Amino acid sequence: MPELPEVEAVRRYLEPYVMHQQIARVYLRRADLRSPFPRGFRRRLEGQTVDSVMRRAKYLLVTLSSRDTLLMHLGMSGSFRVDGPEDASLDGGDYPAGPGLHDHVVFRMASGAVVTFNDPRRFGSMDLLTPVQLARHPVLSRLGPEPLSSAFDAATLARACTGKKVSLKLALLDQRVVAGLGNIYASEALHVAGLSPFRRASIIATLSGAPRDSAVRLMRAIKRVLAQAIDRQIRDSRSSRFRVYDREGERCPRAGCAGIIARRSQAGRSTFYCPVCQK
DNA sequence: ATTGAGACCTGTCGGC
DNA sequence: TGCCGACAGGTCTCAA
Numbered sequence: 001m002p003e004l005p006e007v008e009a010v011r012r013y014l015e016p017y018v019m020h021q022q023i024a025r026v027y028l029r030r031a032d033l034r035s036p037f038p039r040g041f042r043r044r045l046e047g048q049t050v051d052s053v054m055r056r057a058k059y060l061l062v063t064l065s066s067r068d069t070l071l072m073h074l075g076m077s078g079s080f081r082v083d084g085p086e087d088a089s090l091d092g093g094d095y096p097a098g099p100g101l102h103d104h105v106v107f108r109m110a111s112g113a114v115v116t117f118n119d120p121r122r123f124g125s126m127d128l129l130t131p132v133q134l135a136r137h138p139v140l141s142r143l144g145p146e147p148l149s150s151a152f153d154a155a156t157l158a159r160a161c162t163g164k165k166v167s168l169k170l171a172l173l174d175q176r177v178v179a180g181l182g183n184i185y186a187s188e189a190l191h192v193a194g195l196s197p198f199r200r201a202s203i204i205a206t207l208s209g210a211p212r213d214s215a216v217r218l219m220r221a222i223k224r225v226l227a228q229a230i231d232r233q234i235r236d237s238r239s240s241r242f243r244v245y246d247r248e249g250e251r252c253p254r255a256g257c258a259g260i261i262a263r264r265s266q267a268g269r270s271t272f273y274c275p276v277c278q279k
Numbered sequence: 280a281t282t283g284a285g286a287c288c289t290g291t292c293g294g295c
Numbered sequence: 296t297g298c299c300g301a302c303a304g305g306t307c308t309c310a311a
Contacts, residue, residue, distance in 0.1 A: 270303090
């Protein structure tokens with residue numbers, strides 16, 4: 001489930017359990033996720049205290065007293081759960097009696113809380129970066145603006161789309177354009193903005209330096225869709241339903257629109273949209 | 280440089 | 296019920 005709102009919800013869930021807490025032990029139940037764990041992963045984590053739990057795009061960043069940063073990505077199917085001290089029967093031995101299927105990494109905090117990373121598809125990743133590695137990270141350093149920050153405005157979005165020949169949908173999936181949207185919220189934002197996913201991204205581009213109406217609408221739609229999704233994640237963790245995503249054949253939710261939600265594939269991924277009100 | 284296609288891995292769901 | 300293929304919310308790499 002992890003696009004920006006879901007990752008943000010995970011961040012807020014984990015924070016109270018790990019912030020200012022010491023990592024007592026780390027259990028690796030395999031040698032890799034999408035890529036191998038870095039050398040000395042466990043040794044460099046055990047004994048450290050967590051200074052902060054941050055999110056950038058779909059990445060979680062846990063900074064440590066050693067100045068290293070634990071960089072984590074949930075991939076498609078990654079999730080965390082925390083079991084309280086009362087559930088933890090980990091004394092001494094290996095983790096634990098009867099770990100769940102796909103429980104790949106377990107952090108036992110000095111408080112007794114047990115933080116477990118589960119990821120059936122193993123598209124997730126964990127890396128441990130020195131400050132220099134963090135500053136020069138090939139992916140992080142190229143990410144576009146955080147969509148909910150003031151740094152993300154219509155002019156920025158328009159500039160990022162200038163000269164782009166890909167469709168709007170694909171542009172929104174490009175993490176260098178804006179960081180944190182995935183397949184669901186790209187469709188959702190385009191519907192709110194009333195823009196067709198198939199138009200060239202360059203229709204958003206600046207017009208003699210000034211952002212166009214469509215850029216303003218899309219920027220606002222992105223912020224609104226993500227903010228509402230985070231809200232929903234926090235309030236009820238029931239998997240939320242969407243305006244267009246996974247609603248092929250249903251009525252368009254826009255007031256006064258009689259369209260039927262359609263689905264088409266773009267770059268091998270499903271796009272959901274209303275052919276009537278998205279121009 | 281940009282773009283599209285394929286790969287990574289497992290689980291689930293619909294059709295037969 | 297059981298098998299089989301298609302598909303799933305994300306990146307990364309490679310070739311055109």
